Amino acid sequence: MEGALSFFSPSPFSSNRSNLSLPKKPLSQFSSSRASIPKVSPLPRSSKRTRKSDVRISPKTAERSRISRPLDSKKINIQKLNAEVSPHRAVSAVRLLRIEQGGAFADLLNEKGRKAAENEMSYVERTLGFRTRDLDDRDIRLVTDVVGGSVRWRRYLDHLIMSLCNKERMFTDMEPLLLQILRIGFFEILKLGMPPYAVVDENVKLAKAALRPGAGNLVNAVLRKLVSLKEKDSLPLPTLEGDDHAQARALAVIHSHPVWMVRRWTKFVGQEEAVRLMNWNNSDPCFSLRVNTAKGFKRVDLVNRLEDLMVPYELSSCMDDFVRIHTGMQIVIQAGLLKDGICSVQDESAGLVVSVVGPQPGDAIIDCCAAPGGKTLFMASCLRGKGTVMAIDINRGRLRILKEACKLLNVTNVVITTHADLRLYAEKHNVKVDKVLLDAPCSGTGVLSKRADLRWNRQLEDLEQLKHLQDELLDAASMLVKPGGILVYSTCSIDPEENEERVAAFLQRHPEFVVHPVHPYVPPDFITDKGFFFSNPVKHRMDGSFAARLVRSLDYPC
Numbered sequence: 001m002e003g004a005l006s007f008f009s010p011s012p013f014s015s016n017r018s019n020l021s022l023p024k025k026p027l028s029q030f031s032s033s034r035a036s037i038p039k040v041s042p043l044p045r046s047s048k049r050t051r052k053s054d055v056r057i058s059p060k061t062a063e064r065s066r067i068s069r070p071l072d073s074k075k076i077n078i079q080k081l082n083a084e085v086s087p088h089r090a091v092s093a094v095r096l097l098r099i100e101q102g103g104a105f106a107d108l109l110n111e112k113g114r115k116a117a118e119n120e121m122s123y124v125e126r127t128l129g130f131r132t133r134d135l136d137d138r139d140i141r142l143v144t145d146v147v148g149g150s151v152r153w154r155r156y157l158d159h160l161i162m163s164l165c166n167k168e169r170m171f172t173d174m175e176p177l178l179l180q181i182l183r184i185g186f187f188e189i190l191k192l193g194m195p196p197y198a199v200v201d202e203n204v205k206l207a208k209a210a211l212r213p214g215a216g217n218l219v220n221a222v223l224r225k226l227v228s229l230k231e232k233d234s235l236p237l238p239t240l241e242g243d244d245h246a247q248a249r250a251l252a253v254i255h256s257h258p259v260w261m262v263r264r265w266t267k268f269v270g271q272e273e274a275v276r277l278m279n280w281n282n283s284d285p286c287f288s289l290r291v292n293t294a295k296g297f298k299r300v301d302l303v304n305r306l307e308d309l310m311v312p313y314e315l316s317s318c319m320d321d322f323v324r325i326h327t328g329m330q331i332v333i334q335a336g337l338l339k340d341g342i343c344s345v346q347d348e349s350a351g352l353v354v355s356v357v358g359p360q361p362g363d364a365i366i367d368c369c370a371a372p373g374g375k376t377l378f379m380a381s382c383l384r385g386k387g388t389v390m391a392i393d394i395n396r397g398r399l400r401i402l403k404e405a406c407k408l409l410n411v412t413n414v415v416i417t418t419h420a421d422l423r424l425y426a427e428k429h430n431v432k433v434d435k436v437l438l439d440a441p442c443s444g445t446g447v448l449s450k451r452a453d454l455r456w457n458r459q460l461e462d463l464e465q466l467k468h469l470q471d472e473l474l475d476a477a478s479m480l481v482k483p484g485g486i487l488v489y490s491t492c493s494i495d496p497e498e499n500e501e502r503v504a505a506f507l508q509r510h511p512e513f514v515v516h517p518v519h520p521y522v523p524p525d526f527i528t529d530k531g532f533f534f535s536n537p538v539k540h541r542m543d544g545s546f547a548a549r550l551v552r553s554l555d556y557p558c
């Protein structure tokens with residue numbers, strides 16, 4: 001579970017649709033050609049070939065699209081400015097292209113907001129050969145919404161795009177940039193409710209400028225077809241019919257998830273609950289802030305700052321140091337609340353896992369898979385300067401982020417970082433401590449609302465590998481627990497095979513451990529009948545997390 005705000009963590013920008021200020025021009029100004037919707041027909045063979053070469057990115061553009069260091073903004077040639085194309089669409093299209101090529105995350109604009117925006121524009125220039133005007137705050141919000149949303153709704157959008165192309169080949173052969181532009185247009189019309197003809201017009205302009213006039217015509221035709229079908233309320237979406245598999249496929253399109261996830265959740269919790277979960281995953285993420293007590297701040301200080309900034313908040317009902325905000329994260333960032341170490345972005349579910357560990361001043365704790373450090377930092381602040389948290393992680397880059405965060409939050413005096421593979425570390429070192437947290441690598445199915453692209457990066461086959469790794473890491477972590485000490489196993493997965501089943505398998509292999517029910521540590525609403533902690537995204541309106549508290553018996557020799 002990644003609780004700390006970092007480049008790897010979810011974008012802190014709340015996707016706040018109610019804050020969207022839609023294009024201010026009257027509709028009529030955008031709808032230059034409301035004439036009949038051209039039919040998108042397959043091209044004749046000969047012209048198709050011509051067109052195909054036409055639609056491919058030229059070698060020069062392809063070269064530009066190669067992902068490398070962004071240009072120095074000072075060297076930018078003003079002649080490359082294209083004032084016609086809307087900045088958020090150009091940036092979104094290039095960003096989506098980079099995500100597809102594996103060169104970027106969906107959650108893009110972190111606390112370095114302005115700098116990130118400048119970098120994004122450099123990528124636009126490299127890829128498209130022109131810049132647009134700079135992104136303003138509204139554009140940044142739009143990029144966040146459009147990129148996150150287009151990634152999240154990809155299966156749904158692609159189903160519709162494919163249905164509106166007359167031939168499947170036309171969709172499968174579509175050049176990547178053109179596909180991104182169509183996804184943006186479909187998402188803006190169907191999910192952001194932007195004025196449709198403005199969306200058509202603007203995306204046509206982008207396609208013409210970024211590709212060629214023909215691509216603009218195609219975007220025009222397909223988007224207008226969409227607008228017409230939407231107006232008639234007859235979008236070509238699958239219906240819930242047939243056997244379980246057919247229904248899962250239909251749900252996977254309608255709610256834009258992988259079929260395997262739909263099938264799995266339907267099996268575990270039933271179709272209705274699976275649909276609720278998918279709706280949650282598709283909803284705008286809500287963020288929580290943890291006040292940094294290690295720097296002497298109290299929750300009331302954070303609340304006062306939020307009130308000054310007019311950011312609406314809710315006090316967490318289950319965690320004293322936390323507040324929830326649904327909107328206004330960008331304001332929080334710009335006001336420097338994170339940069340100044342007043343608070344961190346951390347989901348309450350991650351905070352509750354720390355409650356299960358129950359760190360007390362004077363404890364010696366090992367956080368086995370610690371980076372980027374959300375839980376390490378919270379545990380460290382609970383120690384109030386007495387005791388230690390050893391933060392182990394195999395990933396050097398993520399560990400570096402953790403170290404920086406320790407400095408920012410003033411907890412370097414109690415945190416020791418160790419770059420190691422936990423399995424090797426546990427074998428080589430005879431260290432035994434009071435409390436060990438293993439926040440294991442997992443499928444992340446509890447955090448899909450915040451991690452827009454995660455659902456597409458996970459395969460069913462990954463589960464087997466993950467389960468194997470989780471078992472190995474549990475065995476290693478158990479070696480670091482002193483007799484009478486505590487081992488907390490946690491994940492940000494909602495899958496029983498990564499949670500209860502891993503604990504059951506561990507207890508079979510390690511009779512020296514028993515389950516210690518989590519009743520004293522978290523509210524009753526979060527406790528399973530086996531005494532584990534579990535936050536259910538639908539029920540608790542937070543990320544899904546699991547934690548088991550295991551105690552090493554005093555009677556077994558180490």
Ligand SMILES: C[S@@+](CC[C@H](N)C(=O)[O-])C[C@H]1O[C@@H](n2cnc3c(N)ncnc32)[C@H](O)[C@@H]1O
Nearest residue numbers: 001003369370372373374375394395421422439
């Ligand atoms: C779920 S994340 C941990 C999130 C972290 N606990 C937090 O709250 O910010 C899992 C971490 O396990 C680390 N990891 C994976 N395999 C590991 C291994 N063999 N030894 C140590 N760390 C490992 C990954 O690098 C990743 O940072």
